[in-house]
Structure formats: C-alpha cells, structure tokens
Amino acid sequence: MKLKALFLFLILLGVGTVMPARPDFAQVLPETVKLVYDVRLYGTELGNLITELTKNGETYQVRSETRAEGLAAVLLGGTLWEECEFTVSEDLEIQPRRYRIEKEGRNAYSHSAEFLWNEKKVRYDNGNLLDIPPTGYLIDNCTVPFAFAAADKIILKEYPYIHILGGKRIRHFEDIEISRETIEVPAGEFDTVRIDQQRVGSTEKKLSIWVAPNKQNIAVKIVERRRFRVTTMELSHGEGLGNNP
Numbered sequence: 391m392k393l394k395a396l397f398l399f400l401i402l403l404g405v406g407t408v409m410p411a412r413p414d415f416a417q418v419l420p421e422t423v424k425l426v427y428d429v430r431l432y433g434t435e436l437g438n439l440i441t442e443l444t445k446n447g448e449t450y451q452v453r454s455e456t457r458a459e460g461l462a463a464v465l466l467g468g469t470l471w472e473e474c475e476f477t478v479s480e481d482l483e484i485q486p487r488r489y490r491i492e493k494e495g496r497n498a499y500s501h502s503a504e505f506l507w508n509e510k511k512v513r514y515d516n517g518n519l520l521d522i523p524p525t526g527y528l529i530d531n532c533t534v535p536f537a538f539a540a541a542d543k544i545i546l547k548e549y550p551y552i553h554i555l556g557g558k559r560i561r562h563f564e565d566i567e568i569s570r571e572t573i574e575v576p577a578g579e580f581d582t583v584r585i586d587q588q589r590v591g592s593t594e595k596k597l598s599i600w601v602a603p604n605k606q607n608i609a610v611k612i613v614e615r616r617r618f619r620v621t622t623m624e625l626s627h628g629e630g631l632g633n634n635p
Contacts, residue, residue: 526551
C-alpha cells in the first residue's frame with residue numbers, strides 16, 4: 391500500500407514520467423559567431439555586411455558593419471554600423487534590449503533606442519517613444535540574422551506579424567508564409583526554411599529570409615524588395631557555426 395502511494399506521489403511530481411523536452415535556445419544559438427554577407431542592389435555589388443555575435447552571461451551582443459565598395463562607397467557616403475543587445479524569452483524568442491545605428495561620412499547620423507518591455511515602449515535617445523506592438527514578433531535590424539535560431543526546435547510559428555525596428559521607426563510585416571527551399575549562396579548550398587513576409591499597407595514591399603537548420607538556423611540569405619529597389623544579402627563566410635544533429 392505504501393509503495394502504491396509513493397508511486398502515485400512520484401507521478402504527480404512528474405518523476406519517472408516522460409515529459410516533452412523544452413528546447414534550449416542556448417544549444418542552437420552560437421555563443422560567438424562572425425558572419426560575412428555579400429550585399430547587392432539588383433545585380434550590382436555594393437560591398438559586404440560583417441556581423442559578430444557574442445554571449446555575455448544571459449545577454450547576447452551584436453555588432454554589424456556595412457562596408458560599401460567602389461561606386462557604392464561614393465553614392466552611400468560612408469560606413470554604416472549597427473549594435474544591439476538582447477536576451478531570450480521563455481518562448482525562445484529574441485527579446486531586444488538596446489539598438490544603435492550610426493552612419494559616417496556624408497549625411498552622417500546616429501540613433502539609439504532602448505526597449506522598455508514593462509512599459510511596452512521603445513525609447514529613443516532624443517526622448518521619442520514608440521509603442522511596442524501588442525501582437526507579433528518584435529526584433530531589430532541587427533538581430534535579423536539570428537532571430538529564428540530556434541526555428542526547427544520549436545516548429546517555427548506563423549506569426550500574425552513580424553516587426554523590425556531600424557533607424558527611427560518600426561516596420562510591420564504580415565502574411566507570413568513558411569516554406570522549404572534548397573538554395574545556393576557564396577558560402578555553399580543549404581536546405582533552408584524560407585520566411586516570406588509583406589510590409590503592412592505596402593504590397594510592393596516584401597522581406598524574405600532563408601535560415602539554414604544545419605547552420606544553427608542562421609540566415610544565409612535575406613532579400614528586401616521595394617517598389618524601385620531590391621537588396622540582396624547572401625552569406626559568403628561564417629565562423630563559429632556548428633552543425634545541428
């Protein structure tokens with residue numbers, strides 16, 4: 391009788407039962423990684439984007455540098471830097487904390503923002519406030535390559551909206567479509583999860599992201615389509631990426 395009572399007690403505690411394992415974001419997101427993307431405007435080479443991620447305790451930090459080359463350097467007028475800091479939520483989603491963008495040279499500017507999650511606000515260094523959208527997935531420009539790192543572990547959600555903060559505004563995307571596609575980029579051939587999304591209120595503006603499950607769901611290709619512009623980023627080199635089983 392005592393054994394039966396003990397067995398029932400263990401069941402109630404969940405001991406000895408098979409429970410579904412909660413995915414561990416830290417196992418799929420690299421602690422340190424360096425990515426280099428080739429950037430093109432239509433078919434014209436613009437230069438490259440270098441982004442580096444490091445982990446410090448529970449916080450991840452990213453620094454990105456966009457280097458224009460040749461005629462693009464003349465047209466764009468200087469290098470663009472972005473920095474961000476984020477943690478990971480219980481839902482295994484990136485939760486931004488800080489974001490900063492700075493452009494040097496002609497038409498130079500600098501903006502920084504802090505995410506006040508308890509207040510549901512984004513506060514810029516000039517005091518301006520933006521509302522954090524009540525639904526959807528909010529990230530910022532420099533976290534995009536890492537934003538879906540847990541995709542194959544949590545069965546990527548078809549979010550009603552994906553929101554991306556950059557510069558002084560938040561871009562909103564809807565009609566999220568998820569598919570599988572094998573693609574080839576300078577870094578090699580990858581089987582990918584493709585995430586297509588359309589800008590809210592602008593049918594001609596679309597964003598597509600291809601993440602590679604065997605490269606820890608890092609984005610290996612990003613295409614932003616606007617009415618008169620198509621910008622493509624393709625991974626050419628990566629350091630610190632492992633293969634998932």
